[in-house]
Amino acid sequence: xxxxxxxxxxxxxxxxxxxxxxxxxxxxxxxxxxxxxxxxxxxxxxxxxxxxxxxxxxxxxxxxxxxxxxxxxxxxxx
Ligand SMILES: [Zn+2]
Numbered sequence: 001x002x003x004x005x006x007x008x009x010x011x012x013x014x015x016x017x018x019x020x021x022x023x024x025x026x027x028x029x030x031x032x033x034x035x036x037x038x039x040x041x042x043x044x045x046x047x048x049x050x051x052x053x054x055x056x057x058x059x060x061x062x063x064x065x066x067x068x069x070x071x072x073x074x075x076x077x078x
Contacts, residue, residue: 008046010036015046026057029067033060 007014021041022030030036035056045053057064 008049009040009043010045010049013046013048015048017044017046018050019044020050022053022057023069025064025067025069026053029060029064030056032067033063 006012008017021027027036027041030053031038031041033056035053
């Protein structure tokens with residue numbers, strides 16, 4: 001990682017970023033709901049964004065259930 005980050009990639013705030021990844025399931029849901037840009041899923045976000053996203057996940061825990069827990073690399077869909 002040699003690219004310089006100007007600030008939080010989500011809100012643009014110049015804050016200390018930490019890479020805290022959510023589970024695949026949570027990421028998919030956040031992206032589907034438009035709360036997180038798909039390209040940010042590998043990035044760190046600031047504390048405030050992290051808190052927001054976590055709150056969304058808590059609020060929408062019912063909706064979260066419809067997202068698969070993890071991708072199926074075997075691809076045995078028929
Ligand atoms: Zn942020």
